[in-house]
Amino acid sequence: MLNKTEREELVGGANRAWQKYAKSDGKKAKGNDLPKEFWGEAIERLKPLRVYNDRVNIAIVLRDDGKTEEGFYVSLAISSYAPRVGDRFLRLDKLSEPGETPFGVVYHYKAKKE
Numbered sequence: 542m543l544n545k546t547e548r549e550e551l552v553g554g555a556n557r558a559w560q561k562y563a564k565s566d567g568k569k570a571k572g573n574d575l576p577k578e579f580w581g582e583a584i585e586r587l588k589p590l591r592v593y594n595d596r597v598n599i600a601i602v603l604r605d606d607g608k609t610e611e612g613f614y615v616s617l618a619i620s621s622y623a624p625r626v627g628d629r630f631l632r633l634d635k636l637s638e639p640g641e642t643p644f645g646v647v648y649h650y651k652a653k654k655e
Contacts (some may be wrong), residue, residue, distance in 0.1 A: 543613075543647065547583070548637055550644035554583030555599040562594055575599070577616035587613065588592055596622035600650070607654065614650040618643060 543551065561579040562570060570576060573594040577585070580592055589612060590602045597620035603612035611630065616624055625635050632651040 542649065543636060545641060548647045549642045550583040550616055551601075551613065551647055552586075552617075552637075552642045554581040556617060556644055557581050558584060558592065559594065559597065559599060559617060559619075563621060564622070577595075581634065595624075596620060600652075609651055609653055611651040612649075614648040615631075616646045616648065619646055624648065624650070629655070 543569055543603045558575055562575050565576075575594060575614055580589075584592055585629045587601060590603070590605055593600050595614070598617055599615040599653075601613040601615070601649060602610045607617065608651075610633075613636075614624060614633070616622075624630055624633055630650060630652045632649070634649045635646060636649055637646040
């Protein structure tokens, strides 16, 4: 898993990736997928299969078996969507601890493919 420094770097990287995605002209992005050039070092270090915008949160997919995906999910402070276990998320383990950056929360997740 990630230590405190890595989690905080991931939150910062996810915020920067979202900003680049939101400011892009749409030609570089395919749907909700964030182009690799938007990822930044903290995300790229994880060697994700893909990274995408999920309701103004950032999903970093590390495993995908065709039916489910798993990785890190960064819930950004600017998003009004709060992820929770239910019809899509099968697992959502909060990794961020109290006192860490207020700009987002890191989860380890497993979800059904949409």
